[in-house]
Amino acid sequence: MIWILLLLVAAALIGWWLWRRNRSESEAAPAHRPVDPFADADTDVLRGDPRRLRASDLVELYGKTLAVRGTLRLTEGDYAWSEHFLDTGTGVKRWLSVEADPDLEVVMWEEITDADLQPGPRELSHDGVSYRSDEKGTAKYVSEATTGLAERGTVRYHDYAGPDGQKLSFEAFGDGARWELAKGLTLDRNQITIYHQSGADDGA
Numbered sequence: 001m002i003w004i005l006l007l008l009v010a011a012a013l014i015g016w017w018l019w020r021r022n023r024s025e026s027e028a029a030p031a032h033r034p035v036d037p038f039a040d041a042d043t044d045v046l047r048g049d050p051r052r053l054r055a056s057d058l059v060e061l062y063g064k065t066l067a068v069r070g071t072l073r074l075t076e077g078d079y080a081w082s083e084h085f086l087d088t089g090t091g092v093k094r095w096l097s098v099e100a101d102p103d104l105e106v107v108m109w110e111e112i113t114d115a116d117l118q119p120g121p122r123e124l125s126h127d128g129v130s131y132r133s134d135e136k137g138t139a140k141y142v143s144e145a146t147t148g149l150a151e152r153g154t155v156r157y158h159d160y161a162g163p164d165g166q167k168l169s170f171e172a173f174g175d176g177a178r179w180e181l182a183k184g185l186t187l188d189r190n191q192i193t194i195y196h197q198s199g200a201d202d203g204a
Contacts (some may be wrong), residue, residue, distance in 0.1 A: 048194025
């Protein structure tokens with residue numbers, strides 16, 4: 001009887017020890033990191049990450065390959081975004097803006113030089129498309145590589161939103177500068193492929 005009692009006590013002690021060990025390992029294990037269900041890391045791996053764009057990277061868009069010649073890093077309060085100057089080297093020049101607020105938005109911009117439009121009205125029309133005032137403000141920028149602008153400065157902007165991802169944007173760089181107008185088109189993530197020419201650790 002005594003040896004049976006001793007076996008039962010030993011089994012209880014072993015069970016208690018195993019329970020304590022498993023509990024300690026569970027508490028020591030790192031907590032599961034929350035993951036954004038809309039984050040598309042697979043797409044970034046296959047098609048490049050627009051948030052990492054910088055000078056010398058290549059962008060493939062609508063069958064054309066454009067080089068990033070320079071970048072503007074803009075901030076307004078706690079909000080930040082980027083505008084990248086793209087060039088094919090054969091006369092085709094575009095700007096690509098990248099914002100995450102919180103969802104990623106990539107817009108291709110083309111300068112308009114033949115329109116007599118000024119920002120201010122609630123609605124504007126261009127080429128038969130109506131746009132409504134969306135947001136405006138003044139941001140600070142830092143210029144990287146070739147953008148045609150000073151290394152640092154400010155820009156006033158007034159953006160208008162149209163149907164099907166179409167946009168109009170007015171920008172004026174520096175005090176007293178004239179407004180520059182561009183029309184934009186919001187891109188689907190799968191419409192653009194980026195070839196990063198620098199290492200992942202060097203990205204913005």
